[in-house]
Amino acid sequence: MPLGKVSARAAACLGMTAVATAWTLCALPCIYVVVLLRRCRLGVSGRTIRRLNWGYGRVMLFLMRPWLPVRIRDAARPKGHAPGVLVCNHQSFLDLFLLAAQDEADLCLMARHWPFRLYFFAPAMLAAGFIDAESLPGEAVAALAKERLKEGAMLVVFPEGHRSRTGRLGRFHAGAFRIAVEADVPVFPLVIRDSFAVCPPGRLFLDPSPVHMVCLAPVHPRDFRHEPLPHRAMMRHVRALFVQNLNEAGVGR
């Protein structure tokens, strides 16, 4: 690669990393104030903080647009839909920000424990009512998830359980689908492509590249009621949709 191209890429890489850091440093104190208001029971709900988190991500994507254009196809998802479980493939930590590219703002993350260990973000995550699925017993996780769905939130789950180490789709875990079946709410598959190239595991700086997202049509638990293990049948069906979509894009399984 010519030297000029390398230095332009390095400059873009540093530029977007600097913008992301600067915006986070600006936004975090404001979020902390709201979290504090919630802790003091001053009329701030978990939903407000979830929307604030979404707003933080939305502005981040706007600021990063010159280097990180996000193209989202959401024609298959009905507007004004009921609460449900949003399931995404997980390619990089950037995926959490990419969730803000969609119009649904009341997003409640259900994840393993490690994101809750992020020193700067954990207070906002806990105040937003995000669910630590690894630290709580299964029944408590399911109860919290159903409570958030009743509040009208969209539950967000990465069914692979962790970021892909290779960029390929991993094995799915069934928890998200069991909750969808038990709460009788649809699953909304969201395919994220190319975020692996922006920030593969172990890379400190972001690499400029377009990212594509596709909202697939919702999948309803009623279509799997006849199966012996409906949540597992639903999970297999949804994973097949991801595989099909990623294969069409040449990303592979």
Add this chain to the structure above:
Amino acid sequence: MTKDDTAIIETVNTALAEEFELDPAALVPEADIRADLGLDSLDIVDMVIVLERAFGMKLKNRQGLAQIRTLGDIHAFIIDLRDGDAPGQG
């Protein structure tokens, strides 16, 4: 190991490989269900149902079920049930 034991082992391995999309090469008796096969607590609940369907008998609430750690433990558990060694439903 009898022919029946081998059939049980094959049935367990086939049922688990199909349901949980496991690599057949990973299905060795010493494989830890959680650490090596990657099954979580919800998967283990489903696993019991899958095995109940595969063998046409109730396994839930059987004594010894909670002590299962490896694939070999599952094989031994089912073989013991067939032989009538395992205590009934607790």
